[in-house]
Amino acid sequence: MTAPSVLEVSLPTTSPEPVRVLLVDDNDSMIARAAAALTPRCVVVGTAHSGAEALDAVGTLRPDVVVLDISMPGMTGLEVASTLRHQGSTAAVVFLTVHDDEDFLHAAQEAGGTGFVVKRRLASDLIVAVQEARAGRSFVSALS
Amino acid sequence: MTIRSRYWSFSQVMLVLVVVLCELAPASFAWAADEHKRILVLYSTRRDAEFSIVGEDVLPKILDAGLGRDLDYYSEFIDVTRFPDPSYRVAFGDFIRLKYQGIPFDLVIAMGDVAAAFVATDRVRLFQEAPVVFLANNRDTRIAGNSSGFILERSFSGTLRVIEQLQPDVKNVFVVTGAAPADRAFERLAREQFRPFESRFAFTYLSALRASDLEQRLAGLPEHSIVYYVLVTEDGAGNKFHPLEFVDRITAAANRPTYSWVDSVVDHGVLGGDLYIQKAAVESIGRLALRVLHGERADGIGTSAINLNAVQIDWRQLQRWGINEARVPSGALVLFREASLWDRYNIYILGAVGILLIQSGLIAGLLVQRVRRYRAERELRTSQEALRASYERLRDLSGRLLHAQESERARIARELHDDISQQISLLVIDLGLMRDDAEPQTRRLTNEALSRAEGIVRSLHDLSHRLHPPKLRLIGLVPALRDLQHEMSQLGVPVTFTHENVPMPLPLELTLCLFRVVQEALQNAYKYSHARHVSVHLRGGSEGLTLTVSDDGVGFDVDEAWGKGMGLISMGERLEAVGGTFKISSKPDQGTKVNVFVPLSALRAPETVSV
Secondary structure, eight states: OOOHHHHHHHHHHOOOSSSEEEEEEHHHHHHHHHHHHTTTTTTEEESSSSEEEEEHHHHHOOEEEEOSOOOOOSSSSSHHHHHHTTTOOEEEEEESSOOHHHHHHHHHHHTOSSEEEEEEHHHHHHHHHHHHHTTOOOEEEOOO | HHHHHHHHHHHHHHHHHHHHHHHHHTTTOOTTTOOOEEEEEESSTTSSSSHHHHHHHHHHHHHHHHOSOOEEEEEEETTTTTTTOOHHHHHHHHHHHHHHTTOSSSSEEEESHHHHHHHHHHHHHHHTTTOOEESSTTTTOOSSSSSEEEEEEOOOOHHHHHHHHHHHTTTTTEEEEEEHHHHHHHHHHHHHHHHHHHHOOOEEEEESHHHHHHHHHHHHHOOSSEEEEOOOOOOOOOOOOOOOHHHHHHHHOOSSSSEESSSGTTTTOOEEEEEEEHHHHHHHHHHHHHHHHTTTOOOHHHHHEEEOOEEEEEEEHHHHTTTTGGGTTTEEEEEEEEOHHHHHHHHHHHHHHHHHHHHHHHHHHHHHHHHHHHHHHHHHHHHHHHHHHHHHHHHHHHHHHHHHHHHHHHHHHHHIIIIHHOOOOHHHHHHHHHHSSSHHHHHHHHHHHHHHHHHHHHHHHHHHHHHSSSSHHTOOOHHHHHHHHHHHTTTTOOOEEESSSOOOOOHHHHHHHHHHHHHHHHHHHHSSSOOOOOEEEEEEEEEEEEEEEEOOOOOHHHHHHSSTTTTHHHHHHHHTTTTOEEEEEEETTEEEEEEEEOOOOOOOOOOOOOO
């Protein structure tokens, strides 16, 4: 419980406003876990189950951070990130993926991702990655 | 009268000539009595009469052949028809006496009544003891001394029976005879012989008419009539004719068929009749002469009557008068029958038909052959098409099989990843949360569960990677190939992987294809080539994408390997499906090199398959 306390302390100084987060994953359980991990320090402004939904939601909800799954039916998370960057979106992107792999990390970074969290480390890493991304810093889960 | 005096002077000249010739004959002129047979033939007809011509043609030949030794053959012609005056007979006798003085004849042959009478009268004076053979028409002919002969009575009535058969509707017979004494003698004979037929036919005798009158008369004969030509050597106007020339005029003028009694008239427009065959008569007398010449005494043989008539019909006249050939009496000789086309050309016709049949057969054979060939070609084409179609089907099937395999693998991989991996990730997350709140005892168990769950995640990751690397779809070919490189290196075969200018993104199908080709090539290098090192090079160029996989292994016989699995066929088919080409070169102990080329057009192909 040390890490959350550190973040609790730094939270008021770096960002008095709660971070507005859009969660994108085709799996509702995963969205629920992510939302649980981010609450209450972040505000989940919306959820999306596909790349296309995500692009719409970013346009309307203007989140600070988009938490993106990579493997989704249709558009992949990587493609969504690239598209957002090309559209001039200011939202930071944190990838939340099962792909515990260097290549995916590189691909994520190339696509414009700020954070890279492997799903099994969701509980501990996601909130950190989101907050770091909000602050313009990169966070990467430890890869096996 | 002028004509007669001219002939007399001719005879006188002849006599003088003979006398002179005899006077001039050399004294040494002597007959070799034993070697030669000397024969004199006397005719009752002029030299150009048909009977004379036949006799002179046939008689010498018979005698020559029968004697087999030298023959002195003499012939003379007593033309009483044209020279009826008795002084001609006297002069002729003198002529013979002078001409043949000193020639001992072995035989004298008298042809006809006049000659027979001449010999009978002057025999002793002219021919001393020479035997005589004669042919006479007068049944009362007798020659005293060593003589023998045939009495061949003229028969005019036989032709009437022929007419009855050939033209049963004939009622009128117009008999043509001449004005000369001989003509009248023939007429008398004919009248005598026709008398028994007067109940059957109405006879009209056109005797001694002027030739032109006769022709006019004959041109207008009524129906059911015929012309019977007996003999004309002189017409009513005193004009002398060759009897056969006169026949020509008659048959040309008459509007009904002409019949006659002697074979010389045949081929002069006469239809025919029961005819006196002159050649047969000459042959008979020839045979009789030979008997005597061979030593038989003529008076020992005696005199007999013969009949040598035969029915002869001119076929052309049958046609001319429209008479059915079926009516010709049996045994009759039909002359001048025009051979039918069949008779004349039957050999050619048969030959032509034969050739035609053979040709037809050949043509038919060729046609049958052609039909068979066409059929065979068609069947061949059909079977080729069927073969091609089945090849296409097979290729399509194998393509679809590959595709289905890939799809299935991709589906399972995604299930594993997106569902099971996801579930286990959730499990891990939940276990992590549990562990944080747990008692120390539970925490230990939770940790164990966590690490087991994480192990499952890794296994799933590997499994899904082997089935269908998610990287291919999510981040592309190069990272996926890098994973392959890593795996091979872990098996102990170092792999060099270089890439340059690889266009991004590539169509997913092409990505998958190239990945599988490299995977297959690396498998082969490891399993079969026992390579120590493998290099993979991927390069994008202006023409397209080039992939090279080469190893330093033992290599293999490509042709042999093609049929042994090793994935070469599937490599080829995968590449063909995306429009690429594939070449593999390997020799034993010289390593293997796989060259793949994918043209630019294939690189731009839209993603058609979602896997």
